[in-house]
Amino acid sequence: MxxxxxxxxxxxxxxxxxxxxxxxxxxxxxxxxxxxxxxxxxxxxxxxxxxxxxxxxxxxxxxxxxxxxxxxxxxxxMGQLRLTGDDAIDFLQGLVVGDVAALGPGDATLSLFTNAQGGIIDDTVITSYMADQGFVSVVVNGANKHTVAAHMDAALKAYMAAKPSASVEIHNLFxxxxxxxxxxxxxxxxxxxxxxxxxxxxxxxxxxxxxxxxxxxxxxxxxxxxxxxxxxxxxxxxxxxxxxxxxxxxxxxxxxxxxxxxxxxxxxxxxxAGLCLHGNDIGEDTTPIEAGLAWTIPKSRRADARFPGADVILSQLKEKSWARRRVGLRPLKVPARHGAKIFSGDEQIGEVTSGTFSPTLKVPLSMGYVNKGFQKKGTEVEIEVREGKRVPAVVDSMPFVPARYFKAA
The missing domain is CATH 3.30.1360.120 (Probable tRNA modification gtpase trme; domain 1)
Structure with a gap:
């Protein structure tokens, strides 16, 4: 054991x-x-x-x-990077779904690096100090930091080829x-x-x-x-x-x-808190819309559509053409772990991506992806916690425990 x-x-x-x-x-x-x-x-x-x-x-x-x-x-x-130069924000706008240009001094945003297929290369916290200190801070996941750094370096070469007089530097602070x-x-x-x-x-x-x-x-x-x-x-x-x-x-x-x-x-x-772990709950084969992260794409970015994979992502958003959606799952009699299959009757409709016992709620919780049509709160499903053993569960909204983030008056 x-x-x-x-x-x-x-x-x-x-x-x-x-x-x-x-x-x-x-x-x-x-x-x-x-x-x-x-x-x-x-x-x-x-x-x-x-x-x-x-x-x-x-x-x-x-x-x-x-x-x-x-x-x-x-x-x-975690990987820390900084971008400097007069065109740093314009460059970064071409890599992530967030509106970095709209950030004031010290403002931060959770954003996503996306690929040409609309998948999530990594999630990132971006903080702008450009207006007062001349740089933008980018923090990425530890398991992905070298991938993201290489992705940014390749993108910068292409950006500078198109705009030879541009001023952008990437500083690795790993x-x-x-x-x-x-x-x-x-x-x-x-x-x-x-x-x-x-x-x-x-x-x-x-x-x-x-x-x-x-x-x-x-x-x-x-x-x-x-x-x-x-x-x-x-x-x-x-x-x-x-x-x-x-x-x-x-x-x-x-x-x-x-x-x-x-x-x-x-x-x-x-x-x-209903937060994603890259490599479990999101990845390069998952779009922000499938992951329930459409809120990371503000109207300004939906309008300019400059980020990688915008055609796929915005089509899913507008046409509702996504095939699956990330959801919460509870209550469970036993924890359902990553990879557990989700069923409706005899039909497999999804898969668990994360699961644990909740010390706060004192019940097992999971999140995962289910096919379109099964994502509504209250939908009854079954999860195969081990071969031949299924337990009932209900689709639920997240976060499971309400966030208590501080907002100044």
Whole structure:
């Protein structure tokens, strides 16, 4: 029987240290701290990261949702890039579905890199500091960062060939680290540490650069703080030089409200929040419309249709020509994992992409794709949790647990 940690590792697509031996797996600057804190280390996206600590996934998950709590996640495997130059925004508009040109200083948006077929190369958080500091920040998934970087480099060559006088530079900041402080107490922990009150009034998906955090020597540029996250809770992602990451982590963990949390809790939290994991719930064969992410494409981008795959995506949107749709699934008697088949009678109508036991709702939850006609809330289906064993389920909307993102007055 799998241990709890091993089961979580299997569900989230990670491998144990033993199975990763001999590979070129990297350590983040927090590796020693993770081990000091009792982290169970696994391989994820090419890095050794903790799947859980001594407290366990359930405790870490619940602490992140607790009104007086906040959890600290090491997400330094994520890829950070910057674009500079007078034409950087115009270039980026040709790669993603979001309207980067509409972002004001410090404004962030969740967007999607798409391919010519309308598939999702990666999801990304883009923050613009172009107007006041001359750059745009792009954060992509760790497992996809080299793919995205190569995609951007190839696109830039084509862009410069068409516009030889254009000014665009891509800066790879993959050595820069990223820490996520998530939970209702995140602001009360971080705000007093940031000099000048720079993060006090930030709303969800808004950021501040050049933040000086007490007790953290982050060099002349300081830290970049964005009020966002992957848990459905209020929180911040803090970009910091690798050499300052442990200093920052220890400073945050010094608060009685903060505990370390690993990949297992991050996965169950994001699933409760209805958030996608690239490679599981979205991918290069999934369009934003199929994934229920049409909201990432504003009217301005639907009008200019400059992003890759726009013909496919906008046709699906206008003509409702999509064949499947991502949905939530509950209640289940037992968890249904990635790859489980979804049935209506004897007809297979879809497949589960993610599943877990919800510590908040205390029931198993899943998300997946079902064929057109079965996507409406309340539709009764069956899920084959193992060969020959089906359990009833009902199509539901997401998020399963309402988000509590902060909006300034």
């Amino acid at each position: 799998l241990s709890r940690a091993a089961a979580v590792a299997s569900r989230t697509g990670v491998r144990s240290l033993a199975s990763a031996a001999g590979g070129t797996v990297q350590k983040t600057a927090l590796f020693d701290l993770h081990e000091e804190l009792g982290g169970k280390m696994v391989e994820f996206a090419g890095y050794y990261l903790p799947v859980q600590y001594k407290a366990g996934v359930l405790t870490e998950h619940n602490h992140t949702r607790d009104e007086s709590g906040a959890s600290l996640f090491d997400v330094s495997h 050595d820069r680290h990223l820490l996520a402080l998530q939970g209702p107490a995140a602001a009360s922990v971080l705000s007093p540490l940031v000099q000048g009150g720079k993060v006090d009034a930030l709303s969800f998906m808004n950021g501040a650069n050049n933040c000086i955090i007490d007790g953290v020597d982050a060099g002349p540029e300081g830290c970049m703080v964005t009020r966002c996250g992957y848990t459905g809770e209020d929180g911040f992602e803090i970009a910091v030089p690798a050499e300052s990451a442990e200093q920052l982590a220890r400073k945050l963990l010094a608060s009685a409200a903060v505990m370390p949390a690993g990949l297992g809790a991050r996965d169950s939290l994001r699933l409760e």
